[in-house]
Amino acid sequence: MPKRSKKSTILSMATLLFATKGFTNTSMTEVASMADIAGATIFYHFKTKEDLFVSVLESVKTGIVKEFSLYFQEEQFTSGLEMLLGAVAYHLHLATANREWFLLLRRHYTYELAVVNPICRKYLEDIYTCLVDIFEKALDLGQQDGSINQDLSTRKTALIILAMVDGIIQLESNNLYNAGALxxxxxxxxxxxxxxxx
Amino acid sequence: MPKRSKKSTILSMATLLFATKGFTNTSMTEVASMADIAGATIFYHFKTKEDLFVSVLESVKTGIVKEFSLYFQEEQFTSGLEMLLGAVAYHLHLATANREWFLLLRRHYTYELAVVNPICRKYLEDIYTCLVDIFEKALDLGQQDGSINQDLSTRKTALIILAMVDGIIQLESNNLYNAGALxxxxxxxxxxxxxxxx
DNA sequence: GTACTAACTGACTAGTCAGTCAGTTTGGAA
DNA sequence: TTCCAAACTGACTGACTAGTCAGTTAGTAC
Structure with missing residues (x-):
């Protein structure tokens, strides 16, 4: 049995619960029972509930950054346009494969906490920077190789595409339309x- | 003093609080103190907290549907394309002018409740139908007058545009980027x- | 005035939750 | 074995919350 198994179990159960039920609707008792440990044990590893949440966000950040850098190490693209579309498709794929990550990023608490907690804000910014930069880099590349419209502001367009992808992911998880078909x-x-x- | 002033005060305070703080983080005591009434009074007008929330959603639905129908009664468009872009711009305008409405529509509780509460689900579907139909109608019109690409599926494209607009509104309220510039x-x-x- | 009803209220309850603490268990070093 | 620190725990607390209820007030019809 690995040494930090209980701490990491807490983290992954908390990720799941915070993502699906939200911060306020998840009780520490619930996290503990899902991790099959005593309630007080969580407070040995994490000072407060907020502290646990920030740790969860950190692990999500690490996961997202790692997944994207792995993808771009392995893939080759014929043009900036193809790279952009590949990144969009991969983003959509990740949102299905690691649903909790992106659910957590849609929780209001994440952004409310970011206003008062600088560490939380930093992790959030790191995640968004990672996502936007990939799109922007692809757009820049495409303008150089001629596959992307020269008139575009690559920064603004990258943000719009991110908003678009996020919007579709959100539409899907709202259970009103089957956005997977989109x-x-x-x-x-x-x-x-x-x-x-x- | 109008007769139902207390009930409608409760409704508008609840709208504000549910939208900005969420369902769980808003206590009935808080709604009562903002409306300057006794806590028990809310339970005279609304059976439960959930009932209050559904009433709030109903008023938001009514508001959105009314605003859009007013807009399209007054405006004239030279083409389907211009009508679509006008609708997008008006959607963005409404999201600023009636911030609480669209904040409420981004709260997870709204969609979680819709799964188990048919009335809530109906109001939500009414709102989305209203928003999507406007885009779809404009796209259909544009395909007839030649201003819109004939290859598009108007239904799917309408959903994508809605996701895009929602995504931008969300990006803005996340306080990470100034999406207004977008x-x-x-x-x-x-x-x-x-x-x-x- | 009287009678009646709708609107409203203060005081209360039962339950939940984050966080504390004093104490026990565990694993490894000497 | 002995010792020690890190990991862990059960029992507890104080603060808060949705909802109840018995009773009061306000408005209206006669």
Missing amino acids: YGELIVSCRRMVENKQ | YGELIVSCRRMVENKQ
């Missing part, structure tokens, strides 16, 4: 939005 | 995405 259409729409039409 | 860019991006390029 993933293909989203890629096509992105292409129409940024490609260099001659 | 409103103009968003309209331009929408145009590029759907216009009929010859």
Whole structure:
């Protein structure tokens, strides 16, 4: 049995619960019972509930950054446009494969805490910077190789694409429409939005 | 003094609090003290806290539907494309002017309740139907008058545009970027995405 | 005035929750 | 074995919350 198994069990159970039920609706007792430990044990590893949440966010940040850097180490792209569309598709894929991560990023508490807790704010900014920079880099590359419309502001367009992808992920998890059917259409729409039409 | 002033005061205070603090983090005591009434009075007008929330959602639904129908009664458009872009701009405008409405629509509790409460679900569907239908109608019109790309599925594209607009509104309220600066860019991006390029 | 009802209230209850603390268990070093 | 610190625990507390209820007030019809 690995040494820090209980601490990491707490972390992963807390991730799941904070993501699916939210901060306030998740009780420490619940986290403890899911991790099969005594309630007080959590407070040995994490000073407060807020502290636990920030640790969860840190692990999410680490996960997201790692996944994206792995992806871009392995993949090769024929153009900036293809790289952008690949990044969008990978973002959508990650949001399905690691649903809790992106659920947590949609929780209001995350942003409310970021206002008063600088560490939380830093992790959040790191995550968004990672996501936006990938899109921006692809757009820059595409403007150089001619696959992306030259008139675009790459920064602003990167933000709009991020908002678009997030919006679709959100629409899906709202259970009102089956947005999964929209993933293909989203890629096509992105292409129409940024490609260099001659 | 109008007859139902206390009930409607409760409703508007609850709207504000549920939207900005969320359902769980808003206590009935808090609503009561903001409305300057005794705590028990709320339970005279609304059976439970959940009942109050559903009433709040109903008033938001009524407000959104009314605002959009007013807008389209007054405005005239030269093409389907212009109508679409006008609707997007008006959506963005409403999200600023009636911030609580759209904050409430981003709260997780709203969608969690919709799973178990059919009335809540109905109001939510009414709101989304209203928003999507406007975009879809504009796209249909644009395909007829030639201003919109004929290859588009108007339904799917309407959903994507809604996701995009919601995503931008969300990005703004997250306090990480000043997305207000993106409103103009968003309209331009929408145009590029759907216009009929010859 | 009287009678009646709708609107309203203060005091209360039963339950939940984050966090504390004094004490026990565990694992490894000497 | 002995010792020690880190890991862990059960029992507790004070603060807070949704909802109840018996009773009071305000408005209206006669």
